[in-house]
Amino acid sequence: MNRDVDPIELLIQELTKFPGIGEKTASRLVFHLLHCPQEDAEALARAVLNLKEKVRFCSLCFNLTAQEQCKICQDERRIEGVICVVEEPSDLIAIEKAGAFKGRYHVLQGAISPLDGIGPDNLKIKELLERLRRGKVDEVILATNINVEGETTALYLQKLIKPLGIKLTRIACGVPSGGDLEYIDRVTIGKALENRREI
Numbered sequence: 001m002n003r004d005v006d007p008i009e010l011l012i013q014e015l016t017k018f019p020g021i022g023e024k025t026a027s028r029l030v031f032h033l034l035h036c037p038q039e040d041a042e043a044l045a046r047a048v049l050n051l052k053e054k055v056r057f058c059s060l061c062f063n064l065t066a067q068e069q070c071k072i073c074q075d076e077r078r079i080e081g082v083i084c085v086v087e088e089p090s091d092l093i094a095i096e097k098a099g100a101f102k103g104r105y106h107v108l109q110g111a112i113s114p115l116d117g118i119g120p121d122n123l124k125i126k127e128l129l130e131r132l133r134r135g136k137v138d139e140v141i142l143a144t145n146i147n148v149e150g151e152t153t154a155l156y157l158q159k160l161i162k163p164l165g166i167k168l169t170r171i172a173c174g175v176p177s178g179g180d181l182e183y184i185d186r187v188t189i190g191k192a193l194e195n196r197r198e199i
């Protein structure tokens with residue numbers, strides 16, 4: 001860290017690395033921190049460190065968790081036989097907020113994107129197939145995003161999963177083309193799941 005950098009400037013610089021935070025918002029946050037009680041600032045700093053130290057990936061579905069397995073994998077009320085495959089934990093959160101799904105998840109941790117150098121081996125596809133081969137799964141819902149990468153990934157998974165004789169479905173239109181699940185409203189996500197089609 002450069003010791004000559006002004007502490008205010010330094011924090012503004014760090015905050016502008018966040019998605020959606022420009023310099024103006026970063027400045028507002030910094031001035032808020034300057035005015036708030038010392039213990040609030042300390043609590044924030046601790047929460048950030050705590051997050052980095054404790055949060056890891058669920059050993060089964062690769063959702064984010066502070067435990068060995070995430071809350072959803074541990075929840076016996078969730079239907080074990082239906083797995084919804086998503087790209088990122090943020091997609092899982094979006095579907096959970098929609099409240100339209102009661103099964104389990106598998107988070108691929110990305111999508112196939114040759115241009116970005118991301119191939120199938122960079123994703124949690126092998127782990128998904130292992131889960132499916134262990135049995136107990138009746139349906140896999142492919143809920144990767146409706147864009148080139150998401151469709152490529154869905155097609156790739158279709159070729160691998162179809163021979164296993166498991167029912168395979170793809171979330172329906174309703175999710176706009178180019179749609180990133182994370183930014184789509186709850187009703188639309190609910191409809192997209194409800195109207196999923198078998199592939």
Ligand SMILES: [Zn+2]
Pocket residue numbers: 058059060061062063069070071072073074
């Ligand atoms: Zn899990």
